[in-house]
Amino acid sequence: MTDDALDGAFLGQFRASLDAMAADVAQTLVDLGLSDYRPRYSAVIRVVVADGPASIRHITRRMNTTHSAGSQTVSEMTARDLVELRTGSDARQRLVHLTDKALALQPVLDSEWAATTAAVRELSTELSAPLDTIAHELVKALQHRSFHDRIAVHLDGRNRA
Numbered sequence: 001m002t003d004d005a006l007d008g009a010f011l012g013q014f015r016a017s018l019d020a021m022a023a024d025v026a027q028t029l030v031d032l033g034l035s036d037y038r039p040r041y042s043a044v045i046r047v048v049v050a051d052g053p054a055s056i057r058h059i060t061r062r063m064n065t066t067h068s069a070g071s072q073t074v075s076e077m078t079a080r081d082l083v084e085l086r087t088g089s090d091a092r093q094r095l096v097h098l099t100d101k102a103l104a105l106q107p108v109l110d111s112e113w114a115a116t117t118a119a120v121r122e123l124s125t126e127l128s129a130p131l132d133t134i135a136h137e138l139v140k141a142l143q144h145r146s147f148h149d150r151i152a153v154h155l156d157g158r159n160r161a
Contacts, residue, residue, distance in 0.1 A: 025116055032108050036080060040073050042109050044083065045102055053095040055088070064139075077102075 025039045047062045048054055054062075060070035074096055077083045082102040085094045124130040 025112075028112055028116070032112060034105070034108065037105075038073075038076065041077055041082060042113060044070075044073055044077060044096065045098060045106070045109060046113070048083070048096055048098050049106065053086070053088075053097045055093055055095055059096060 022039060029035075029037050029039060043063045044059055047059045051058070051062070056070050056074055057067060059074070060067050063070065074083060074085070078085065081099055082105075083096050084099055086097055087093070088095045120131055124132070127134070
């Protein structure tokens, strides 16, 4: 392990790397003429294209995110006329449907998605393991045992207020 990993700086570096990648995806979307579009909208659009109109709960499960985050994203997308909520077969259920505006963006979004996927694969060749493998392994390991639990084991009751 490097000194950076030992002193915890790697967490900041990891976050900064993810933030930089996300910012670059956002800039790419601006370059493609989508200045009022957030990268996280693409995952919602891709789920609805693949699965058809869906509840926010279904979408957030497929995106592996919280219901709150998904609801906020759908709300933003509704305000931008990318999706609309309609009552499902059960009157209590509201389903996310894509608007014509979102469907018209799909070719550009598909192109960006393919280019981003290719860039991730290229980046992976410069790493000790493919980035998607690392991400999947990290998710699985943290589902097995949270980072909090891992830290707590090493505290051993020290330095408690």
